[in-house]
Amino acid sequence: MDEIISVGLDIGSSTTKLVISRLYLENVARFGGMPRVQVVQRTVFHQSRMFQTPLRTPDEVDIPAIQELLAAEYAVAGIVPTDVGSGAVIITGETATRTNAKAVVASLAERAGAFVVATAGPDLEGILAGRGARAAQWSEDTRRTVVNVDIGGGTANLAVFTNGVVVGTCTLHIGGKMLIWDETTQRVTRIAEPFQRYLDRLGLPVPLGTELTDALLHELTAPVRDTLIRCIRKQMNDTDRLLLLGHEPNWPDDVQDVMLSGGVPASLEEQVLAFTDFGRPLAEALVTAPELLAKNVRVAENAGRATVIGAGVQSIEVSGATVYLTPEELPLKNIPVLPCSLAGFTLEESEEQLLTYLESVVSNALLPAPWALYVSDLPARMSFAKITRLAGALASLSGWEVIAMEEDLGLVLGQSIAALRTGQTLICLDQVELGHGDYIDVGAPLESGVVPLVVKTLVFPSETQREERGVLR
Known part of the structure; x- marks a missing residue:
């Protein structure tokens, strides 16, 4: 049995987090057959706290700060880069659209060795989140159609699974940072442009400096909740489409169950007396919505960390x-x-x-x-x-x-x-x-x-059956 240290790094719109694991690999191929390596055991031995994603400007990721973060977490975990055998770096959300996103990928790829380093577009981001949150596994176990709604700082990524297989996706400009206010004055300091257009269409303009009362916050939260529900039902109207990022809902079957993941639903677990963005009120509106309660809505375990934890690696020589x-x-x-x-x-x-x-x-x-x-x-x-x-x-x-x-x-x-x-x-x-x-x-x-071939397979938290079956083939 081989042991490797694997790293999972998720750089999102609002937060960046890192997980370091030991993966135990075993070749389970029959004698004389092609190598077939399985991850037979996984042990997470370090999880970082959630960091605010460092930006140099509103449109540019701070690459040196990301590199320093990675080095500091390695030191806390007691490892050095040469100890790391594999990993996965996934750049998601609005971070994937920053002007230097490709430079971030290139920089991390140079330092990461045998890493999967990918900029996840909206569809892929939703699929990864659905697997990490175990919505795909829930669908496979129950033979039902499950949607995972992953809501972060800038976007809500929906991925629908039937019998464990992804059958559709959709992404909306809905996230915790679409509306931000000052904790002391309770006055609005930032509103995302798509959300502003959406509210204008609804006849609910919110200029900067508006004081947010509980009544106004409810008035703003309710239509966003309803837009998400109509998206799940594939019944979006023209106003809803102002928040659409890319294509419309494209899954063939009606959704039966709903899973919520990402930083917004994770905020429900945080013991905070004050909040200054739209995430917590939106999460509360979703988990209490009768339409979603009827679809067995649940928040994913460890919702804010529904991401990859690394990658198994297999080197092959092809004739x-x-x-x-x-x-x-x-x-x-x-x-x-x-x-x-x-x-x-x-x-x-x-x-x-x-x-x-x-x-x-x-x-x-x-x-x-x-x-x-x-x-x-x-x-x-x-x-x-x-x-x-x-x-x-x-x-x-x-x-x-x-x-x-x-x-x-x-x-x-x-x-x-x-x-x-x-x-x-x-x-x-x-x-x-x-x-x-x-x-x-x-x-x-x-x-x-001989042609060298390296096979790298993403490894997700909590996918126990996947670990038993193996993730490297």
């Missing part, structure tokens, strides 16, 4: 003789994996039918491109005609940078795709096993012809 790649494009780092099962397909279907199916998988996955498409459950007998049809569909599919599979077909499939996609990047790997939540690094071929 260069059986894969197809354009080495000038290597190395690649932090490519998210999109699993695609072809179970039920014979590959006698037309290219158009295969492409339609592949496009539906991509549409439902909600992963930012580029990604690695992991094709599984291919027919037992793969004739050249079947390979050609699959290659034609893959060549027409946009968004992928890597094709991977378990079967020993990487070279011939890659050659077939290359004939149709001349002059484009093409990496086709085989004899690997990947899954949901994996990221991969593909190194440049070594002199021996």
Whole structure:
């Protein structure tokens, strides 16, 4: 059994937090089979307090302050950077839109080693929060449709799961920092622009300096609560859409259960006598709403820390003789994996039918491109005609940078795709096993012809069944 120290760092709109864990990895593959590593045990031995996300200006993250925070927490935990074997840094919320968000990612990636470092767009942020809050697990255990509503400082990210699988997302400009007031005078000092437009449409203008009475606060909270409820029901009106960030609710089934996570619902657990932003009143309105009580609304355990706690890491050497790649494009780092099962397909279907199916998988996955498409459950007998049809569909599919599979077909499939996609990047790997939540690094071929591959899998708190099944495949 191997032991590694793994770090999870979440840099959000309002808060930044860090978790350090020991992950115990074990190869559970059968004798002679491909390596298959599971996280068989996880121990969190350090959790930071929640820090206010450091900003140099309203539009710029303070990178040196983030680096100092990381170093200070390492010191408290009694570790140094060389002790860390893996990790995950996720930049979420409005922080992901700061002018130097890419520089933050690059800086942390240089210092982090074998880390997953990703800027999470609204959809991915909602999915990660839903997994971290165990809404996905709740859905899988009960075979019901569960929405996780993760409300932070700047946004509310909704992710809907049916039978444990994400089926839709939506993001709203709703968060604790949409309205801020002075603790002493109770007068408004900041109001977010989307919220101002929303209130103007409702005929509830709130100029800066307005004194917030309990009655006015209730008058402002109630419509925001109702907008969230209508979003969950997919019944948004034109006024609600003023708070929409991106696409409308897109899940196919009615939501049966509601989970709340993020800093806003977490504020209900804080013993504070005074609060100066919109978070606490909004959380109270949501957990007492009859419409949500009817849907078994609950606040996630440790709601403010519903985030990744690190990443398991597996290094693999793939034979260069059986894969197809354009080495000038290597190395690649932090490519998210999109699993695609072809179970039920014979590959006698037309290219158009295969492409339609592949496009539906991509549409439902909600992963930012580029990604690695992991094709599984291919027919037992793969004739050249079947390979050609699959290659034609893959060549027409946009968004992928890597094709991977378990079967020993990487070279011939890659050659077939290359004939149709001349002059484009093409990496086709085989004899690997990947899954949901994996990221991969593909190194440049070594002199021996071997292609180094690193598989990194996000690890979430409280996913006990996932730990038992293993998160590295």
